[in-house]
Amino acid sequence: MLEILLFLAVFIVVIFPTGKYLYHIATEQRTFADPVFDRLDNVIYRICGIDDEGMSWKRYAVALVATNAAMVFIGYLILRIQFIPWFNPNGIGSMEASLSFNTIISFMTNTNLQHYSGESGLSYLSQMLVIIYMMFTSAATGGAVVMAFVRGLSGTCRNMGNFYRDLVRNTTRVLLPLAIVVGLVLVSQGCPQNFSANVTVQTIEGKYQDIAMGPIASLVSIKHLGTNGGGFLGANSTTPLENPNVFTSMLEMLSMMLLPGAFVVMFGLMVRDRRRQKAEKEGRKEGIVLGSEAKPVFAVMFAIFLIGLAACYTSELAGNPRLEQVGLNQDMGSMEGKEVRFGIAQSATFTTVTTSFTTGTVNNMHDTLTPIGGMVPLINMMLNFVFGGEGVGLVNMLIYVILTVFVCGLMVGRTPEYLAKKIEGREMKLAALCIIIHPLLILGFSALAVAVPDGLAGITNPGPHGLTQVLYEYASSAANNGSGFEGLADNSLFWNVTAGLAMFFGRYLSIVIALAISSSLMLKQPVSESIGTLRTDTRTFTVSLFMVVVIIAALTFFPALVLGPLTEHMILWG
Amino acid sequence: MVNEIKKPVLLTLVLLIICGLAYPVLMTGLSQAIFPEKANGSLIEVNGHAVGSKLVGQAFTDARFMKCRPSAYNYNTYTQADRDSGSYAGVASGSQNFGPTNPALAERVEKDLEEFLRNNPSVSKEDIPTDLLTASGSGLEPYISPAAAAIQIPAMAEATGLSKERLEAIVKRHTRGKFLGIFGGETVNVLMVNLDIAGELGLLQTSR
Numbered sequence: 001m002l003e004i005l006l007f008l009a010v011f012i013v014v015i016f017p018t019g020k021y022l023y024h025i026a027t028e029q030r031t032f033a034d035p036v037f038d039r040l041d042n043v044i045y046r047i048c049g050i051d052d053e054g055m056s057w058k059r060y061a062v063a064l065v066a067t068n069a070a071m072v073f074i075g076y077l078i079l080r081i082q083f084i085p086w087f088n089p090n091g092i093g094s095m096e097a098s099l100s101f102n103t104i105i106s107f108m109t110n111t112n113l114q115h116y117s118g119e120s121g122l123s124y125l126s127q128m129l130v131i132i133y134m135m136f137t138s139a140a141t142g143g144a145v146v147m148a149f150v151r152g153l154s155g156t157c158r159n160m161g162n163f164y165r166d167l168v169r170n171t172t173r174v175l176l177p178l179a180i181v182v183g184l185v186l187v188s189q190g191c192p193q194n195f196s197a198n199v200t201v202q203t204i205e206g207k208y209q210d211i212a213m214g215p216i217a218s219l220v221s222i223k224h225l226g227t228n229g230g231g232f233l234g235a236n237s238t239t240p241l242e243n244p245n246v247f248t249s250m251l252e253m254l255s256m257m258l259l260p261g262a263f264v265v266m267f268g269l270m271v272r273d274r275r276r277q278k279a280e281k282e283g284r285k286e287g288i289v290l291g292s293e294a295k296p297v298f299a300v301m302f303a304i305f306l307i308g309l310a311a312c313y314t315s316e317l318a319g320n321p322r323l324e325q326v327g328l329n330q331d332m333g334s335m336e337g338k339e340v341r342f343g344i345a346q347s348a349t350f351t352t353v354t355t356s357f358t359t360g361t362v363n364n365m366h367d368t369l370t371p372i373g374g375m376v377p378l379i380n381m382m383l384n385f386v387f388g389g390e391g392v393g394l395v396n397m398l399i400y401v402i403l404t405v406f407v408c409g410l411m412v413g414r415t416p417e418y419l420a421k422k423i424e425g426r427e428m429k430l431a432a433l434c435i436i437i438h439p440l441l442i443l444g445f446s447a448l449a450v451a452v453p454d455g456l457a458g459i460t461n462p463g464p465h466g467l468t469q470v471l472y473e474y475a476s477s478a479a480n481n482g483s484g485f486e487g488l489a490d491n492s493l494f495w496n497v498t499a500g501l502a503m504f505f506g507r508y509l510s511i512v513i514a515l516a517i518s519s520s521l522m523l524k525q526p527v528s529e530s531i532g533t534l535r536t537d538t539r540t541f542t543v544s545l546f547m548v549v550v551i552i553a554a555l556t557f558f559p560a561l562v563l564g565p566l567t568e569h570m571i572l573w574g
Numbered sequence: 575m576v577n578e579i580k581k582p583v584l585l586t587l588v589l590l591i592i593c594g595l596a597y598p599v600l601m602t603g604l605s606q607a608i609f610p611e612k613a614n615g616s617l618i619e620v621n622g623h624a625v626g627s628k629l630v631g632q633a634f635t636d637a638r639f640m641k642c643r644p645s646a647y648n649y650n651t652y653t654q655a656d657r658d659s660g661s662y663a664g665v666a667s668g669s670q671n672f673g674p675t676n677p678a679l680a681e682r683v684e685k686d687l688e689e690f691l692r693n694n695p696s697v698s699k700e701d702i703p704t705d706l707l708t709a710s711g712s713g714l715e716p717y718i719s720p721a722a723a724a725i726q727i728p729a730m731a732e733a734t735g736l737s738k739e740r741l742e743a744i745v746k747r748h749t750r751g752k753f754l755g756i757f758g759g760e761t762v763n764v765l766m767v768n769l770d771i772a773g774e775l776g777l778l779q780t781s782r
Contacts, residue, residue, distance in 0.1 A: 196614065209632055235712040340722075343759035568674070
């Protein structure tokens, strides 16, 4: 208990300075590191012919899709020719076509769902030029999207910014320096970082053992910082090579929480703030820590996060009654699929963090979680805004904020306005579309999978747990999370293609729609505040926002959850 | 129009070189210079030969040695016969992914429980700590809880001829407390314990 609270306190402390830094990056203000990064960025801009012209939302979206498409093309090519001897000491062959399609979509969309195992499926060349590369660029793409989206809402910009500059600045000024520092700390704790072939040792019992090698630390650091989640090794951050001890486990958690948390702080600083406005009127200067508009957003995210964490922790601590019956005492909690060096508290925290911050890395096997313990990550991904992945999580939450403004406006008969802009039919239609896509992908594909033999063939656990495996796979894909109920036999044409499509639409449709909403609000004339304005920085609004997201989520996903994890819980404890 | 295609393609290539090549190469260079032992997998050498990694467990079968937790991949430990017959398919990691209600999980635990009680006759069933008979997530974890180590000592003392006190001292040497006294679990590194036991029994010189 204490270890969880202390850890969360550290999280709260680090996001504020980071959020301020991101705010300076997003608004192109001076930072202490400019002398170094200006030089590097200018070289990149010159080579690529990038100017500082602002873009409309359509040009921004086209630039985003075109850049991602070019990356997908080159990445796919590398996966297909990875058998070449460069950086391939273990002699890995090329990847099969449908698996390459799935893998490349998975990493470009920041999902990192893995239908292959890193040890046997990828050469070091692919780990670097495809996986590490896309971990940077997909995260930077997410960062660019949230910056553009918030610019649209800020009321101080007349365009969405320049996508290419956002992408470069997010990569060089945020992700690269952090990845180098975190990576070196990981190596100091035992994470390997080399280009050697796997080592075969002879054990003291005279047997042989293979030990995986490779540039592991450089991948693990960006895997978490960019909320990516795909492991170098099959078992991801459960393995002692990717996650040697409890210190690295907490460092990895903090890495994935840092930027999504800091983006909320950045949002608060970029949009209007009631206290600051008042201070300016009175001629004072007011230091803002967490902007007034960011408070409801942060409060709802954090509340749902804590509820999930508490549920997961208590459920795992209760152990598995089936094993109790066999005669194995469950005093330690449910340890199947968990590591001794982490224990229940650190495992439950990691599980909740990796799915609310939609990273998808794991330090225990989610398939082996108790039914309620496994339902928490599932719900986090179904909600997809409990901080969420790098950038896009905040965007999803702000779409819900717009919906709440509209619903509350209807209830009390006030004009729906958000940040001094009227919410009208066009924004509401787009917001509704944005919200409906996610459950449609998850439930639609799950229904398809349990209706056709190719889908059913993937299920490896009997009973309701099998359905949970299916739901989890598509929730993870659509939310661009990437963790899995890994028992699912998912490297088949059906699973590769359907999960690939869920990831693709889950990522790009919502990004494009979100940019359209933001731009539509940006171009409106601001309305001045009146007695009829519904304030969006109050406690009442926070509660309303919480209720709206809970009701929508409950209405959409509750039936599926009843058939999966809740039924399993009844069977287990009944 | 040409410009709208040129920019994304050029930026893709430039970032590919920075993030995909320069970054991991730089990291490897720095790591090899500052932390060479750890960057190369924390291998343990005895008489000039690597016998394992501090961070990876092994499947021990000899009665004289302490046992690790069950592993879905047998800790990537194999004999030449395993390799030839294909029962060892190459380096891997993970768990069997049995859901909590999966009958296969209870069956596996029951079987391991019986075997453990057979090999450790002085132990009563309810004293066995959970971690010892449940599989780790990675299938590679070298650690067990101090309780899981303590419970194996009587049988090991009998098999090795070493005193219980001697074995307890070895276990203690490789026991790590919680991080800062608060975070995570207490651990005993089974591989390190067994290396010390092998040293005491003089197995390390003869095996080479």
